[in-house]
Amino acid sequence: MNNPFIFFTRFNLTELLGIKAKNIIELLEGIKSVPGSSIYFHTHRYIQQHHFLSPEPPNDFAYWVTNILQEDKLGERLASIDIIQFKKISDIREIFITIIEQYINRNPSSRQAYEGEQFHFMKSISFIMKTQYSAKDLKEFLEIVKKVSIHSIYFHMFEARLRLEKVENDFSYWMTTELREGDLADKISKLDPYTQTLESLRNEIIFLIEKRING
Amino acid sequence: MAKINDYIKIVGEDIIEELKILSERLKGKVIQNINSTSVGGGVAEILNRIVPLMNELGVDTRWDLIKGGERFFNITKRFHNTLHGIPAEISDEEFDYFLQVENENAQAINFYGDVILIHDPQPIGLINRKKDFGNNKKWIWRCHIDISHPEIKVWDFLKQFINSYDASIFSAPVFSKELPIKQFLISPSIDPLSDKNKELDASTIDSVLYKYKITKDKPIITQISRYDILKDPLGVIDAFKLVRKHIDCQLILAGNTATDDPEHDKVLNMVKEKAGNDSDIHILVIEPANNDIEINALQRASDIVLQKSLKEGFGLTVSEALWKKKPVIAGAVGGIPLQITHKHSGILTHTVEGTAYWIKQLINSPEYAKKLGLNGHEHIKNNFLLTRHILEYFLLFTSLYHSGDIIHLN
Structure with a gap:
């Protein structure tokens, strides 16, 4: 599990x-x-x-x-x-x-x-808190990424990595360690979140996951 | 009055959900706002909208007023002007009278709040009661005005009170000072569902224009603000006259009056005198009862909205006009540069001539003007609606009970 x-x-x-x-x-x-x-x-x-x-x-x-x-x-x-x-x-x-x-x-x-x-x-003073959402697998993860607040996407892609000094973004870390989806995790890691809007970043993540799920 | 869920269709369900989660952290705390007027002016307008919504979200939020007669408000008006850097004489006797009224209010008001949020200089002296409550209450001073170049005598006088607060709030970075207490940046906001900002049908807009004998046969340029010399209504007329040398257009100057502004009539007379008998300059004083819908209609009927302020606390009329997707030309003062990125979401100017130049440009480039309005609308939606304002207040109140730059709330 x-x-x-x-x-x-x-x-x-x-x-x-x-x-x-x-x-x-x-x-x-x-x-x-x-x-x-x-x-x-x-x-x-x-x-x-x-x-x-x-x-x-x-x-x-x-x-x-x-x-x-x-x-x-x-x-x-x-x-x-x-x-x-x-x-x-x-x-x-x-x-x-x-x-x-x-x-x-x-x-x-x-x-x-x-x-x-x-x-x-x-x-910046950051306040970090849990949302009501959690995902057990890639399909659930995909559905949540589609609807979760843009602040949550921002947190896991930018803030957790840099302010909490994690090695990589949270999404990629979970996919690698829990789902053994190293390839997908790698592709998400390579997205440059600094050169696009947050919504287009969300859409790119959705696109990569859907591509993985649908083959 | 709008309910919190009514905002979902504007900002999205996720934003409202986050507000509800955050409000849980403040259950049991009482927030007590104190200012000097319940009607007129931006502070009262924001409190009238925000207080009911905070309560609906489960955060017990209340609002009290100080009392002060004509002499008191005449003195605080001069405080206001000197904080904006405009010279005004305030005698030692008047400082003493201010302190006397502060003390009377400090004794009369019941300080029941856990967080006491004092707005602007008029009630600033209430902080003298802090010592009576030990550390049980958190005291915050919320400055809504531009204090970037204050006259030193009044600033020093007020600073003795400010330094005793637990924290302060300013509307723009340029207002921050070196203070021994924490300073937070919280910009004010507009309510997209209020009468002043909600969508209006064409017949409502037309009826307001008809009432004020304004026709739509030539471009309408509008400045909405109370008759205050710092809003530069005289400079607006100068700019309009420069434009009209080349383009047939009309100008609307519209404002109401705030109960704490004794200079209103004097400035209005100066404006009327400058406009003379020009039938294309419409000088309107809107009755408070009709104010919001009529202001909304006038903004929506406009081709260009001006806010040519010389000094500005924040300039919410800019947000209002941008929300209505109007191209805005405004003075680069106070909080206005936060609302307008020059040439992207509006135009920032520094002079009468510059204002006239950009009015002509925008009238002659309607596609560019439209693009400015659309970008401005998006910026306001993301950063200057009251849902963001409530969120930041909740964060500030929460921060008073935590330390550090990263606060984990789970």
Whole structure:
């Protein structure tokens, strides 16, 4: 008998840290000093708030550097960071620090944001709770994925992997360890959740499972 | 009044189900809201919708008002203006009078709540009663206004109270300050089922236009807001006059009055004077009894909606117009940039000339204007409806009894 997959969901509350930056140097200082939950917030906010827009806007740091400071080159580099390859928030923080420090070394004079357009650091408080849904097999799993809240999909694909520092997304882990569906799990792992809307991510997961079930 | 399940058809069953699950965590707690007015203005409007729904979800939520006469509200109006950075004289005697009224209210009000949610500066001094209850009650100050550039004297005066709260809530990141207490971001919201936002049939819209002698033979540009200098109704007229040099169109300025705004009549007279005898400028003062349906109809009848504020707490009229899929041109102040991503879900401007330029652009590019309205509607649906607002309040109340950045609720 397999252990069932229990669907969780998560909610986020945003805390304002009262820390702001008006140029690249101050942005770098902030990135170095704020808690990991702030780095998580600023690299995932747009996925949550604009999950219906495709292409989605980039992470907050890249958006601010590009649109407010108008440092396009740095903004493009920050936007193109492949967040899915990182297993820990501390690793994401490090890559942002590295890229910004390299840029500052080559471009020591930074532009200043106008009053009212500073970067405001925030952090995310996550509340994690069980939903009423659990699945014993792939068919049940499929039916639940079709109807469960988009917040639950988000939690298992993004948050559990990164904030709770699991090796891979929850869906793939369960399919591998409980269902021996390594091939399907692998395909879901390879989906890039950062470059599509959450609904299209849900649809891709549904498509892969249906293909597996129907042969 | 709408029931919580009525929102399923708008936001989906999953969202309502999650609210119900979360509300279980707050069973037994009493939430006590306190503000200064039950009608007029965004705060009262939101509380009128949210309080009954929270109760239906099983969270005991109540609402009390402080009392204050004309002198008191005249002082708090100047607090409001100075917090927005507009100079105003407040004497030591007036600070003392404010404290006197706060003390009278603090003695008169029964503090029965487990969580006491104080809205805006008018009742801020009630926190002085905190010491009488030990740690049994959680006190939250909810700031609905733009305090990004406050006059230091009033801000310092208010900060002595704010620092005693357990937490504070702001509507936009730009309002956050360095404070010794936690600060949360909770944006306000609109109710898609209220009279102000629900779908209207064409005959209702036409009857409102007929009542105010407005015809549909030329584009309608509208700003809905009370007559307050910070909403820049005079700048709206300037922008409209620039547009009309090239395009035949009409302007509606429509607002009601809030009981705690003594400057309403003065600003309305300034607006009338500036409009002169121009028959294409419709200056409307909507009666409170008819307010919501008529505002709804005017927004729906509009081709473009403006919110050219110079300062703004949040600017819910922007959400209202976007919900109705209208292209919106608004000042990039306060919470408005949270609602509009420039050129994606609306237009952000900083000047009269910029506003006029974009009005002309949108009238001449109806397909682009339509796309802005559709994107805006989707953004509001996902982020600024009252179901999200209730959810975040529930999360905040829950967080008061937990610590850490990751809270497991099972």
